[in-house]
Amino acid sequence: QNLTIRTQNMQYERSKLPSYTQGDGEVNDNGDVGGNGRQRDLVAVCIVGEFRTFLQAEVQASFVNMIHHPGYEYFVVTDKPFPVRNGDDNGVHNGGAAAAADDVGVQVSPLRSWVFGGVQGGIMSGRPNSERAKEVHDCPPKTCNSDRYLYAPIAPRLAQCYYEILSEEGRRNIRYKTVFKIRPDHIFNERIPHVGDSIAFRHPEGTVHIWDDQMAVSRRSDAKWILLTPTVAYSTCASEDDWRMACGYAYSQQSFEECISDGALVCETMRLILPYSGAKEVMSLPWTSRQWESGRVTPKVSGHFCIKRLKFLKDNAKSRCREE
Numbered sequence: 001q002n003l004t005i006r007t008q009n010m011q012y013e014r015s016k017l018p019s020y021t022q023g024d025g026e027v028n029d030n031g032d033v034g035g036n037g038r039q040r041d042l043v044a045v046c047i048v049g050e051f052r053t054f055l056q057a058e059v060q061a062s063f064v065n066m067i068h069h070p071g072y073e074y075f076v077v078t079d080k081p082f083p084v085r086n087g088d089d090n091g092v093h094n095g096g097a098a099a100a101a102d103d104v105g106v107q108v109s110p111l112r113s114w115v116f117g118g119v120q121g122g123i124m125s126g127r128p129n130s131e132r133a134k135e136v137h138d139c140p141p142k143t144c145n146s147d148r149y150l151y152a153p154i155a156p157r158l159a160q161c162y163y164e165i166l167s168e169e170g171r172r173n174i175r176y177k178t179v180f181k182i183r184p185d186h187i188f189n190e191r192i193p194h195v196g197d198s199i200a201f202r203h204p205e206g207t208v209h210i211w212d213d214q215m216a217v218s219r220r221s222d223a224k225w226i227l228l229t230p231t232v233a234y235s236t237c238a239s240e241d242d243w244r245m246a247c248g249y250a251y252s253q254q255s256f257e258e259c260i261s262d263g264a265l266v267c268e269t270m271r272l273i274l275p276y277s278g279a280k281e282v283m284s285l286p287w288t289s290r291q292w293e294s295g296r297v298t299p300k301v302s303g304h305f306c307i308k309r310l311k312f313l314k315d316n317a318k319s320r321c322r323e324e
Helices: 057-067 131-135 152-172 220-227 240-250 253-262 269-273 310-318
Strands: 002-007 010-015 043-048 072-078 111-116 178-182 186-188 207-211 215-219 281-284 290-293 305-307 320-323
Touching: 043 152, 043 220, 057 186, 072 152, 111 152, 152 178, 152 220, 178 220, 207 220, 207 269, 215 220, 240 253, 240 269, 269 281
Parallel strands: 002 111, 043 072, 043 178, 072 111, 207 281
Antiparallel strands: 002 010, 178 215, 186 305, 207 215, 290 320
């Protein structure tokens, strides 16, 4: 059995990655589910964003041990090609030249596609006063969306993951049941239950679940709202009515006025998928976050996840998650 890794203008044939799942129900490369697994549990996991710390040992271990369940299949959309060492045709397991010294390679399995390209380089930080703001026209009166400067470049990558899911479903004549979008630099500190059983199918069709711009979960039938609609949500100057519908109980007139005057957020911009899509409700994922901090020894604290920041790589041995 072979796994095809699709990148921009190139293609690699790789041996199928070993299974890191404990227990029965691993999905084979043809999409069949063995043991106690069920094909209806197939989950498309979109790992989308800048490459950052994806190959760091702790990040890969988190994906394997804290996130993965039988039936999870992975689609990577990032700004760097699949990592392959010079002269080494086993890059899937061993990592690549772009990796740091302690990289362990890509352990998530089964990996269905890897796409890079489109938006190159880092996403601009800062809001209306950033350099990127010079490239974006001001919003019309009584509208605002400061994240146009910050997160709009990520939206095409989300859409690319959607198209890769469609391609995989067509190739194997299957249909995923759930879609889970996550970043390449997330570290989870607690085991996350199967997102289909614990989140997506506990609520009616049309309900999508988000954690700011970082994570999203939906039924497959609602995947277009979390993967395609952000292209509109993150690039549109939203009206007061749009923000009111998006934010719900979190909306305030003051926050909207501050959005217009100085670029403050009205609520999470990802919630703008509600007025611009067929989604019926946007709910928050039931997870709490920690921050990644360098050189700090802290007691164990509550919190499901944190982001492994690039700026702490040189001090990796002393870095750890702490509660926000």
